[in-house]
Amino acid sequence: MNVAVEMNAVRQGESLDISEAGPAPKRIIAGFGFWIFLLSDIVMFSALFASYAVLAKASAGGLTTVQLFDQRNVAMETALLLLSSYSCGMMSLAINSRRYLATFLGAVVTFLLGAAFLKLELREFQGMIALGAAPERSAFLSAFFTLVGSHGLHVTVGLAWLVLMIVQLSLRGFQDVVVRRLHCFSLFWHALDIIWVLIFTVVYLMGVLP
């Protein structure tokens, strides 16, 4: 972008406040825009959280939170997802120093941990449905499956995105656009962790309170 050229000219001319520096470079714009998108995603989750909070007790004579939630399974899910964030962070470091092998390794480990998380979540869902606790059973279960399932859907999208990024990385190397997208991916993945921590607290921990 030749905007950057003009910006340098401005910078040399006089020292300016950051808000007067002119258009930001593309890397900043992409990252910032993605942050804003993530905020909107978190707002969407907040609506789902609110509905869950309203409907959590509306089990309509069916199974309730205390009867359904298995702490061990949730602990494992949490561990897998948090570890995948760690490996995603390692991948970001490898990208910053432009090391291929470490980047691929980070991506593959992140993918496997994320996939394992999904596997556990699907197993939990299947188990609940087998007990007759399907989303059609009660308002509580509708809200539960929608909230937790939306997070799971995000993880699935994240995994597909990660695969695409591995493909792009092998085809195009550390091009600016690929690095920008990997950066956005890691933001996305960490945001999913934040949401999971809230799900863990609001749904699973508060759900088994006596």
Place this chain on the structure above:
Amino acid sequence: MTLLGKLDWSAVPLDQPIIMGTVGGMVVAIVSILSWVTLKGYVPYLWREWITSVDHKRIGVMYIVLALVMLLRGFADGIMMRTQQAVAAGGAQGYLPPEHFDQIFSAHGTIMIFFVAMPLVIGLMNFAVPLQLGVRDVAFPTMNSISFWLTASGVLLTNVSLAVGEFAKTGWFAYPPLSELQFSPGVGVDYYLWSLQLSGIGTLLSGVNFVTTILKMRAPGMSYMRMPVFCWTALASNLLIVAAFPVLTALFAMLLLDRYLGFHFFTVDAGGNAMMYVNLFWVWGHPEVYILVLPAFGIFSEVAATFSGKSLFGYRSMVLATMTICVLSYTVWLHHFFTMGASASVNAFFGITSMIIGVPTGVKVFNWLFTMYGGRVRFTVPVLWTIGFMMSFVFGGLTGVLLALPAVDWQVHNSVFLVAHFHHVIIPGVLFGCMAGYNYWFPKAFGFRLDERWGKAAFWCWFIGFHLAFMPLYVTGLMGMPRRLQHYDVLAWQPWLLVAEVGALVILTGIICQIVQIVVSIRHREQLRDTTGDPWNGRTLEWSTASPPPAWNFAVLPRVHELDAFWAHKQRVLAKQRLPVRQHAYQPIEVPKNSPVGFATAFFAVVSGFALIWHIWWMAGFGVLGAAATLLAFMFRTKDEVEIPADQVDLFDRAHPVEVSL
């Protein structure tokens, strides 16, 4: 016929002459426009310069065209309702059967909010904000195109519902349990939900785009307190979009799950909670009001300052008031349903916050008045719309303060008093603002002004017609008339409703004047031509470039030293009594490359939306896969930008000398 889901010939209302006549007219119009375009050989031009364009100015113009076309449809719905209520008194049933009347008032609200007001506001922001910021495009140009085409998909689906199937009969907010499958088994609510989901995603992406643009892309030297007020109001509006639209997306997703997969979010059985829908709807819905009106406030500010030849009175208080409204708009949603049964304290809290939000709005009104006070006001068309707005909006706002009192609200809840109130703020606020903006920026977009005489005639018809149409509704509202009546027995209401009908006809005259205005202006474009790029003696950066601006907007990014940068620059030039020496050391400019991604995504979105509405699962899968493949192809695109060589920039600048270049 499982291959086509629920779709068969009974979906087409062949026995309804009004609907079939409208559909026939629309089909004839579309076919004749398409064949005219094809025969004249304009298709490649349209594809190259508009459909695949990622230029924010082109996208802005397309948004506005879409909105104006839908304004005709929404207004047709409105005048049909007025006509029905003017005649269906006593034993008379009027000419619209109840199930058709129900669809009309639902479609009217949905179309006017989502497909007229929203695209008008977003279109004007698209056109003006990057120019005012002194930059070359928005942050994500291709995403901008996707946003527009997704909005257009929503529009298309809504219009298809006229011919194939039906539209929602639930009112524009589709409250459950009425909108649940049990009580609305038809496809109407599904049309509503999928149209709004698609256009909602488009709007959300626009919001992300503009927040990023305004916060991260401004001309060198343009600190926040040097931004034009319209950019501030656009920022506030888009922050609200980012924070409000995801709630709507989540909410509609829940209702869709109820309807398609038997979930129980809002059902009457199995613990569902319909009031949760109402709460979440207005958690989106009240900020939506400010999403629409804040940019209009920005336009009024620009118009008042420009045509008074003065800087805006109280710029800082205007910014503060805008951002205060932006925050407060999240604290008032419950005033839409004081009758829900919340405790007196809860109602009192929301009543008080609703009244408080009138304070920053009042600050704005005084600022506009003081801007004009002592100025040399030029009574152009945008100024007429602005003055008309100030006079009506204060009154409409005051009825809002009345409604903010829970005790009063209980009396007039769900009556046409409320209908009168919200039309009284939305039409002068949003629509008058967009009309002012349309007349104000038209010469920038096309290089010639709009005809003043027809523009003034249009204003007066709208202004008088609006008051004739809605003042009587306050009266009948206080007389106890509920909204959405297909017929009524109280003959005392009828004279007032006849006056309202006359008002609607006067507005119709205004719309005809606007159509004539555009035709006359195009025919007389040589007399109305503006070669300076600055027809109104403007203050902000958009007037410092050619009209219409080139794809790159500014050959060299302007340097900003103060608020009203262009005005200050002109004053300096006048003081020195000589024009600055034009520098010809142009650099090549990279502009974003055209892309069919937006159009293709929207095409597949329409296919999947239509398929989901009619339960044609294979087709829905095809649509989703197609959209995914389109985005995938975009992701693997290698070239994002095309370079405009320096000599081409030079050539354009020589051919279009602007009065004073920065």
